[in-house]
Each structure stands twice: as structure tokens, then as C-alpha cells.
Amino acid sequence: MNGRDVSQQITASDINTVLNRLDSLVAKQKLIYEKREKKITEMETIHQVECTDSIKAYLALADSMRTYCIRYSLKYATQADKMAKKQKNDSLATEAAISLLNV
Secondary structure: OOOOOHHHHOOHHHHHHHHHHHHHHHHHHHHHHHHHHHHHHHHHHHHHHHHHHHHHHHHHHHHHHHHHHHHHHHHHHHHHHHHHHHHHHHHHHHHHHHHHHHO
């Protein structure tokens, strides 16, 4: 400073220059913020899709396992039923044979 009063050194043009510079910086920060928000939103969407796909895969696996269990439960139940009928038939045949021997 060359000894003049500070208020005399600052002009309206200087103030406008500073305000314009601040506006420019605010606009740049706003663009950066909007880009980051967009990127975060995209990442959240991708994450949600990945999670949804994973959940669908797990549900499909669970459904497949359920079907597998039902199928094999029926298979073994049918086999058990056949074995029970065979045992009953064997018992009836044994009883018939015993009754013939007792005659």
C-alpha cells in the first residue's frame, strides 16, 4: 500500500471481480457435487441390481433344493411303501405257509 486509505483502493470493479470469481468457484463446486451425486446414485443402482441378482440366485437355489428334497422324499417314501407292502406280502406268505404246515 502506498499510504492511501484502503477504502480508496477498493473499487466497484474489484468487488465485481471478486464476486464473479466466487460465483465461478461456486458453479464449479456445484458441478463437482452434481457429478459425485450422479456417480453415487449410479453406484447405488449397480449395487442394488447386484444385490437383487444375488437374492434371485439364492432364491432359485433354495427353490431348486426344495424341489430336490421333495423329489427324493417322495422317492424314498415310495420305496418305503413298496418295502412295507413286500414285508406285508412276505408276512402273509409266511402265515399261509405256516397254516399249511399246521393242517
